[in-house]
Amino acid sequence: MKHLTISVLATLTVLLASASALAQESLKARIARIERDFGVSFVYASSLPLESRQAAGSGDGRDLAGVLKESFEGTGISYEVRRKNVILKPAAVKAVRKHTVCGHIIDAADGETLIGAAVVSYGNGGSPVGTVTNNYGFYSITLPEGDISLEYNYLGYESTRQELRLTKDTVINIAFKPARESLSGAKVTASRSETGVLGTQMSAVEIPVNMMKNIPAIGGEVDVIKAIQLLPGVQSGTEGSAGLYVRGGGPDENLLLLDGVPVYNVNHMLGFFSVFDADAIKNVTLYKGSFPARFGSRLSSVLDVRMKDGNDQEYHGSVSVGLLSAKFNAEGPIIKGKTSFCVSARRTYYDVLAAPLVWMITKNEFGNIGNIGYNFYDVNAKVTHRAGNRDKLYFSFYHGRDNLYADIKESGERTFENSVTISSSNDMNLGWGWGNTIAAARWNHVFSPKVFMNVTGNYSGYSQSLGLSTSQSSSTMINDADNPSFSAVSEDMALGYNSIINDISVLADFEYAPSVRHDVKCGISATRHTFHPAVTTMMVTESSQDGQDKVSSSIDTTYGDRNLLSSEFALYGEDNWSVTDRIKVNAGLRASLYAVDGKTFGSLEPRVSMRFLASDDLSFKAAYSEMNQYVHLLSNSVVSLPNDLWVPVTSSVPPMRSHQAVAGASYSWHSFDFSIEGYYKTMDNVLEYRDGATFFNSTSGWEEKVACGRGWSYGVELLAQRKAGITTGWIGYTWSRSMRQFDRPGNVINGGEPFPAKYDRRHDLCVVVNHKFNAKVDLSGTFVYGTGNCGTLATQQIFIPKYDDKHIPVNFYSYNPVSCAGWRNNFRMPAYHRLDLGVNFHKRKKTCERIFNLSLYNAYNHLNPLLVYPKNQFEYDDCGELHGRTSLVKLAIFPIMPSFSLTYKF
């Protein structure tokens, strides 16, 4: 028994071994067997891996074709039988077919397209790949055929996943539902758009509009520009101003786009507010560097503001009343699901509230009254029409105006005992208005799932007009029966000042996604600029009458800068290329031409940015870009005044050019995003007013008032932000330095020595926090701290020599001392810091939601200076002698300012 068992076991072992050996037969062994069995010869290259590859099947068939097919199945080696020879070759890689998935992503509640929504594909054996929606909510992604899983993400909305088997080009439109927020932990996924860890874009920040609306503001007026000024790398200029000074650049070096149309002057009320009405806005993105090739014409930044399209399902709106202004917003369908509109309007009523006070001040004994006031208004309107599955039309319009007016009338008549009657009248009428008008018509067309087109025609105009008229007259009438007489004199003067700039543009942009690794954008644009820098008209009429004799004279003249026409053309191309799973490169080139006054300026502007993905949450980026600018803004450096002039380049004032290199890292942890960036930027042909120059009387010869030089700036920016959760906000810190130098012959400022730029601030810290306690109450706070701005302050009085007609100083000293500064921008204002607080009380009613906002601007009443200036005073000393004294005084305009507003949303 024992022997039998051993024998059976041995036999089984041998059989198993044989089976195993047979199952593991290498191709080489199988070939040898087939050659033996069928009498054929195998021909193959020695590099074929026959030893290492296992033959499939048993190879025991009687048919050569069948045995060959079975043996080489799945081995990656192909065979071809030629008579008695079998030729072996490596099997050709089977081409994988690809198809494109495209579509639009919208908000399910109101039909608004969502910009920058992420689309990520998993599966089909490859690594995750993705794309984002463009400015019109369109996405396109080319993927290999097969089973795929697409995940759609957008901040504030619930993620969506689509599983499908991709066998042809497919259209998938997604309607996002708002995320359900939980106070214990929000169920919101932060988006990973092109500006985040995964994207190549650096130096770009998106601010959610809802977060922006909660930031406390002056007078309760939510403002886009004020929110942008809280970001690292962005300075705000003077207290309360709407200027943007980005990475050492001037306020004219920012391309401000409203639905893709440039806006020349975004300032209301001397810069305290901007023209952007937050209620009409859907998306705001600021680019501080690493500019995509589709943007150009400005050196320092691009602010891309997109208006809402309007709810194409239901009617909604809001009415808001605050301390300074009233606002109205309405949106809804014109044709449900197809055509929608969005309208918003805003007007200040400061002049209405102040009218009684003005009346009291201007009333006099004769009961005359005057009228002085200021107001501004904005109107935004947009109509969106979906003309089929492939076409969409947009019409957008903006008009805003500031009005400052004064109307004073004085008249009186007095009769004396000697029958002499004297009457007089003085009228003064001042009207100063400025504002923008923008109109755009846009057509989106989807040629194919891979090709998207946008064609735009737009108009942008900025104008300001100042009218001053005075009328003075007096008459004397002697009512003497024997010798009556009458005499009168009058003078009428009318002064007008106008400045206009108009742009008409046509643009075509194309997006092409040929494969999953390439996302190509290209386009062309043409713009006609018309500058009317400043035209002054003056009419003076004088007349006098003595009895029957009348004499009159008049002056009627017009002077000012001549009109300038210029044309600008641009062509660009860029590719967002996923080189590997970890390395992504955006490379682009922009070519531009500018023709003015018989001269043509051209430039090539390379743009490149690169991202290395160290992990899903960490990436390192670097970028380089060149920018050109063909227009300049001549402005007062203290406050933004409406007669700031936009002027084109000339033969003596060449185009500005900048080179910027940036490097940094982005890290994402849960719902927090962190970034650190270092930059170095050079600017050529920047302008500054010469010493002693003023923008007043810039009606002619502005080129002689400015000097041309260069600037450079560098710094480090840190940003930590949270966009999702019950507590959102950001902390931004910037360390930076910005310098200027004007040392070219004929363009010397400061003796040719470098000096700090006006808005050179060493440190800048911003903390913005929004906290939602519950559905009824949310609190927001903003703290800003910054090193003071620079200014030129005369600190010493000296004598300076005067000279004779030969301009040689032979008699050195005049007898009037002069105050002088040691160097330009030698003085630094005190540090700026401010705390703003705001609280919203929400109450939901049946048909509407009421929001009551209380805010406190400058909560601890720190008087941040707008200006610093010397003030002469006189005082007596202990001996009773009068002495003159000059003191340094700061002027602040925004002490603690509480405000409130009431908003109804329906």
Add this chain to the structure above:
Amino acid sequence: MLMKRFIHIFLLFCAMLAVTASCEQEMTFDGEAGSSDSRLVLYSLVVPGRPLAVEITRSVFAFGLHDGDFREGLDTLRGEVRAYVNGSEEPVVMEYDGSHDPASAFAPLKYVSSYIPKGGDNIRIVASFPGFPEASGETAVPAMNMSIHDMRRTDWSDGGATYEMIIRIMDCGEGTRYYAVLPYFISMQHDYKHDFVIENIGVKPYPYTIESAPSAYGLAVENLQRLFEIQPDVQYYFSNELFYGKTIDLKMSFDVGQNEMNQARWDWNSDNKDFRMEYKISVYLETFTESLYNHVMSRDIMTDVISSFLSEAPVMYSNVRGGLGTICSAACDTVNIILGADE
């Protein structure tokens, strides 16, 4: 009830505004813009052939009492002013000339030396006064490199004439240099028949009549505007930017009318004294350093500027280390053309 609450809140806010609003505040000057301490102010124009001199005052802090005497604290006995010529270690001592007016708080202290500078000298002036930081400045004295190369007169049929001259400038290529060519209108020389009593009357710049600006042989026509764009209408200054290290000829021409030519020279006798009146045109040629140019430009701005916080505050040029002021130099020459005289 809700409206009542709103009104109470609104009134409370208004009260807060009224109490807390205070917008103008005096500041303490913390010296960031430069020291408040007074410094020496030196001004010296060095001209070849003229004795070396420098005039000294002190600056007064702009924020404070206005009673500052611009000489206060400058002890003439203990102050020391030295000049170093061409890097020499042995200074040329400059003495106070005692010329200031004691009654005036404004007149400078003038220090002079017996040294007569010449073209090519490098002069460094150092001033040391107790209680002030040492101040010094230097300048390279230019040599006169301009001359009238040629001149001709073309008479008109009506008695007037056109004068043309060619001014040759030989730039030495030693840094930025400025030039001025200033023709002067008819100046009258009141001359007791060579007794050399001269009185100039009615001197003023003479406008070019044939060309809007002198044409320059050796320069392209389109450069002419650039040549004079520094001060095209007033002072005819130009730099050597376009002809650095080269020699150029400037052609200047101007008309003299019939009346001026007829009265070019006449003699008369009065009170038994002989008088001669001569009309002439003087052409003043000057080459000067960049420091003098910067001083002149910033001084023009200082005196012309609209005093307003809305205009750019001017910066007074200074090349004095440790102090303020300008040490500069110029070389000049005058060519007189006596009208009507035979050439």
